[in-house]
Amino acid sequence: MAESSATRPGARLRPVGDxxxxxxxxxxxxxxxxxxxxxxxYTGKRLDRANAVxxxxxxxxxxxxxxxxxxxxxxxxxxILAVVFIPAIVSVGAASTTGFSALISYxxxxxxxxxxxxxxxxxxxxxxxxTDRQYGVLTLYLARPLTGVLYALAKxxxxxxxxxxxxxxxxxxxxxxxxxxxxxxxxxxKDEWTVLGPLILGTLTVSCFIGSVAMAIASFGGRRxxxxxxxxxxxLLVPAAATVVRSLATGETxxxxxxxxxxxxxxxxxxxxxxxxxxxxxxxGRADLPGSYYFAVMLAVIVVATTVLLLRYRRNEV
Amino acid sequence: MGPGSRIYSxxxxxxxxxxxxxxxxTRDLTKSFSDSVLALDNLTLDAEPGIIGFVGANGAGKTTFxxxxxxxxxxxxxxxxxxxxxxxxxxMAIRRSVGYMPENDCLPIDVSGADFVxxxxxxxxxxxxxxxxxxxxxxxxxxLHEERYRLIGGxxxxxxxxVKLAQALVHDxxxxxxxxxxxxxxxxxxxxxxxxxxxxxxxxGISVLVTSHLLGEIERVCEQLIAIDGGKLRYNGPVSAFTExxxxxxxxxxxDIPELAPALRSRGLDVDGxxxxxxxxxxxxxxxxxIRDTAAExxxxxxxxxxxxxxxxxxxxxxxxxHG
Numbered sequence: 024m025a026e027s028s029a030t031r032p033g034a035r036l037r038p039v040g041d042x043x044x045x046x047x048x049x050x051x052x053x054x055x056x057x058x059x060x061x062x063x064x065y066t067g068k069r070l071d072r073a074n075a076v077x078x079x080x081x082x083x084x085x086x087x088x089x090x091x092x093x094x095x096x097x098x099x100x101x102x103i104l105a106v107v108f109i110p111a112i113v114s115v116g117a118a119s120t121t122g123f124s125a126l127i128s129y130x131x132x133x134x135x136x137x138x139x140x141x142x143x144x145x146x147x148x149x150x151x152x153x154t155d156r157q158y159g160v161l162t163l164y165l166a167r168p169l170t171g172v173l174y175a176l177a178k179x180x181x182x183x184x185x186x187x188x189x190x191x192x193x194x195x196x197x198x199x200x201x202x203x204x205x206x207x208x209x210x211x212x213k214d215e216w217t218v219l220g221p222l223i224l225g226t227l228t229v230s231c232f233i234g235s236v237a238m239a240i241a242s243f244g245g246r247r248x249x250x251x252x253x254x255x256x257x258x259l260l261v262p263a264a265a266t267v268v269r270s271l272a273t274g275e276t277x278x279x280x281x282x283x284x285x286x287x288x289x290x291x292x293x294x295x296x297x298x299x300x301x302x303x304x305x306x307x308g309r310a311d312l313p314g315s316y317y318f319a320v321m322l323a324v325i326v327v328a329t330t331v332l333l334l335r336y337r338r339n340e341v
Numbered sequence: 342m343g344p345g346s347r348i349y350s351x352x353x354x355x356x357x358x359x360x361x362x363x364x365x366x367t368r369d370l371t372k373s374f375s376d377s378v379l380a381l382d383n384l385t386l387d388a389e390p391g392i393i394g395f396v397g398a399n400g401a402g403k404t405t406f407x408x409x410x411x412x413x414x415x416x417x418x419x420x421x422x423x424x425x426x427x428x429x430x431x432x433m434a435i436r437r438s439v440g441y442m443p444e445n446d447c448l449p450i451d452v453s454g455a456d457f458v459x460x461x462x463x464x465x466x467x468x469x470x471x472x473x474x475x476x477x478x479x480x481x482x483x484x485l486h487e488e489r490y491r492l493i494g495g496x497x498x499x500x501x502x503x504v505k506l507a508q509a510l511v512h513d514x515x516x517x518x519x520x521x522x523x524x525x526x527x528x529x530x531x532x533x534x535x536x537x538x539x540x541x542x543x544x545x546g547i548s549v550l551v552t553s554h555l556l557g558e559i560e561r562v563c564e565q566l567i568a569i570d571g572g573k574l575r576y577n578g579p580v581s582a583f584t585e586x587x588x589x590x591x592x593x594x595x596x597d598i599p600e601l602a603p604a605l606r607s608r609g610l611d612v613d614g615x616x617x618x619x620x621x622x623x624x625x626x627x628x629x630x631x632i633r634d635t636a637a638e639x640x641x642x643x644x645x646x647x648x649x650x651x652x653x654x655x656x657x658x659x660x661x662x663x664h665g
Contacts, residue, residue, distance in 0.1 A: 075465075154449060158449050159445050159448075
């Protein structure tokens, strides 16, 4: 152990015992001498609080995908990664070999991934914040130069970033597929690039929407499994309740009640942001509300859920 | 100064600036959790750099005290400062200079010891490379070798305590706050932990505040001792004086000699107990001579003389009784 440390460049060594006493044949270069490295003070650079937030963000983003963790922590993220990316990759692959260019549409893919990232959020939001509470790690974080609010923001940011990988990532595969399968990629890019803005805004909004709700619910959980069940329960029960209430309502009320249904809100938002007319027979088509309503509801939910989350961590106490 | 000495430099084995630095200072520090419960009651104390023992029975207010120093709990009234920084205004600066080892579990299960300690180093402001190097060094210091690459969930209690100490040391704090570091350890583990604490304090030149409900264990490694009970300060001074304060000589007599105790008292000794079993405070070496001479004068046969000590709780109960 002393040996391995002694090889580190820059370490200054001192032989044990009185160094002024010449030792017969026992100089430091002949080896075999014992070294006591002692304690070394750190006098280098110390970084600021922003660095602590960035560090926590990056560490939590890795945690969301199970990186640097045991094999079991990688299972759920890997499965969801596969399920969101494989259809996009297969779709691009099929289109490039057959020359048939009917790729999965951006809005359909966003609707398809919303369900999966809700599952992802249910599994990983508790992994990010409940386990810190459950195992007491939060105490160590709060004893460092970091406030509870910054802690919660870093964790929320990490979850949203992980969800962006799952939503925007496959969309980017579809986008690049469309561009490079085309006879003239440059012409295709000029046609297609305007969709990048809606793609980023769309996937970001959906990720924040689902992520902030999952984090707000998880912030009340004392144990990981219960917190996951609560998040899943929320995303199952609220749509179910909204559907029942909507089936009882009539007229104008029925039209507006679609805004209480999280999945339909995402559907309506996806049609709006990609400028696609909703089909008449779908719920969104029948409600026929302005698309910005769906966006407004999502923003309101994001603000409320984030506020709840930050309030939970405002007191900096465990 | 060789190349590379930019980051690390050797510290002298003394406490730097010990003459002018106030390590911990509180004035009328009070913390109440509700109207009826006073966790800390007008605590006014000063601690000099060095190894400080902080003793009190369970629930005496030790953890509350540490949490206030870290800015994790706001004081109800009064003031407290750590390294001349106020706990209300300079929390972030305090936390940068202090390492904290909580009493309870505080480690994740599915991260390796090396990764976790390095992460905690970065959270305290160390750059990536320095955090990794210091994490490896601190884990070596606490005696974790190859195990540091295994997931913490598989560690024994003793290994977990070592990781907890390593993460408190990784950013080279000026002060370590250790809350019941020997809790849950077997006797050998306790010895190891105490030796580590002593080494950290004396060789590293880092000041240490270590809490315990076991006086006997803590006084062996400390220079200064602070004792609290029910949130009130009971003692603050050198360990040696506290040891004298708590030691009693038990004298067992063969026969009942009722006049012996008054005779001893008349010669200035502090005596209590029954007629055949006396408990006497040892002032200095002459105490033994006085007991021997007085016993001889009264023809009392001493069957047994033994130095014992109060349990912490007894001491406080006695003092409360004496003062109130």
